[in-house]
Amino acid sequence: MEKTINIIKYSGEVEAFNIEKLKRSLRHSKASEQLVTEIAEEIQAQLTEGITTKRIYEMAYGMLKRKSKSGSARYKLKKAIMELGPTGYPFERFVGKILEYEGFKTNVGVVMQGHCVTHEVDVTALKAEEHYLVECKFHNHQGRNCNVKTPLYVQSRFRDLETQWLKNQHHSLKFHKGWLYTNTRFSADAIQFGECAGLGMVSWDYPEQNSLKSKINLLRLYPITALPSLSKQDKQKILNNDIVLCKEICDNPKLLDDLGISTSKRKRILKEANELCNH
Known part of the structure; x- marks a missing residue:
C-alpha cells in the first residue's frame, strides 16, 4: 500500500495527494494521455510531506514546457490571466474581446449617467436588441473569491442605470442586463443572489458549460x-x-x-x- 502524502493548498487547507486530480488538471493542456501519465508519475515520485500545490504546479509546468510549449501555455491559463494585472484594465479589455468574438459590439471604460449618480462601466456590449453592462472583478492572487457583496453592488449600479435608460423610448425596446465577470470564483451566496436577481455571472468555473475557462478554450x-x-x-x-x-x-x-x-x-x-x- 502506497504511503499517503499530504499537500498544502493555496488556501492553507491540507489534503491527501491524489494523482488522478493532478492528471485531470494536466489534461487541460491538451497533452497526450501518455505525456499526462508520465508527468503525473514523475511528480508523484518526487513528492515530500507538506509540499504545496503551488510547487506541484511549478513542477508540472516546467515538465510540460520542455515537452510541449502550447501545452504549457494552456496549462498555465488561470495564472496567465492573473498576470494581466496588477491593474484590472487589461482584464476588462480581455473580457471585452471575448464578448466581441461572441458577436457583441463593445466599449471599455464608459462613463454613463444613472438615475441617481454617474457610473464608469467596465464594458458595454450591444448585439441586436441585447444591451449588457459588464462589471469586471479582477484578482491577481490565488484563493481570493467574490463574495455576495460584489454582485449586490453590481446589481445596484445596473438598476440605477436601467432606470435612467428606460426614460428613453428607444432604450425601452432593448433587453437590458447586468453582468459580472471575475477571473476567480464566486462564493455560494454570491451565485444564489445572482441567480435570484437575474444578474449574469461568469467566473473561472461558473456556469459549468459557459465559464470563463470554457469560453477561452472554445474560442481559443x-x-x-x-x-x-x-x-x-x-x-x-x-x-x-x-x-x-x-x-x-x-x-x-x-x-x-x-x-x-x-x-x-x-x-x-x-x-x-x-x-x-x-x-
Missing part, C-alpha cells in the same frame, strides 16, 4: 501572458500597447514590430501564438 482566446517565450518585461510592453490576446498577434503579426523585441524572439512568439490559436 488565450491571453498573451500565456506564451512561454515572453519575459515579464515583454508581457508588460505588449499589454501597455493594449494587446491582450494571442489571436490579435496571429491576425496581425506586425503588432510586434514596434515593441523593441528581437526578430528571433518575435518568430518564437508568433509560432507559439499560432499553435494556441490554431490547435
Whole structure:
C-alpha cells in the first residue's frame, strides 16, 4: 500500500495527494494521455510531506514546457490571466474581446449617467436588441473569491442605470442586463443572489458549460501572458500597447514590430501564438 502524502493548498487547507486530480488538471493542456501519465508519475515520485500545490504546479509546468510549449501555455491559463494585472484594465479589455468574438459590439471604460449618480462601466456590449453592462472583478492572487457583496453592488449600479435608460423610448425596446465577470470564483451566496436577481455571472468555473475557462478554450482566446517565450518585461510592453490576446498577434503579426523585441524572439512568439490559436 502506497504511503499517503499530504499537500498544502493555496488556501492553507491540507489534503491527501491524489494523482488522478493532478492528471485531470494536466489534461487541460491538451497533452497526450501518455505525456499526462508520465508527468503525473514523475511528480508523484518526487513528492515530500507538506509540499504545496503551488510547487506541484511549478513542477508540472516546467515538465510540460520542455515537452510541449502550447501545452504549457494552456496549462498555465488561470495564472496567465492573473498576470494581466496588477491593474484590472487589461482584464476588462480581455473580457471585452471575448464578448466581441461572441458577436457583441463593445466599449471599455464608459462613463454613463444613472438615475441617481454617474457610473464608469467596465464594458458595454450591444448585439441586436441585447444591451449588457459588464462589471469586471479582477484578482491577481490565488484563493481570493467574490463574495455576495460584489454582485449586490453590481446589481445596484445596473438598476440605477436601467432606470435612467428606460426614460428613453428607444432604450425601452432593448433587453437590458447586468453582468459580472471575475477571473476567480464566486462564493455560494454570491451565485444564489445572482441567480435570484437575474444578474449574469461568469467566473473561472461558473456556469459549468459557459465559464470563463470554457469560453477561452472554445474560442481559443488565450491571453498573451500565456506564451512561454515572453519575459515579464515583454508581457508588460505588449499589454501597455493594449494587446491582450494571442489571436490579435496571429491576425496581425506586425503588432510586434514596434515593441523593441528581437526578430528571433518575435518568430518564437508568433509560432507559439499560432499553435494556441490554431490547435
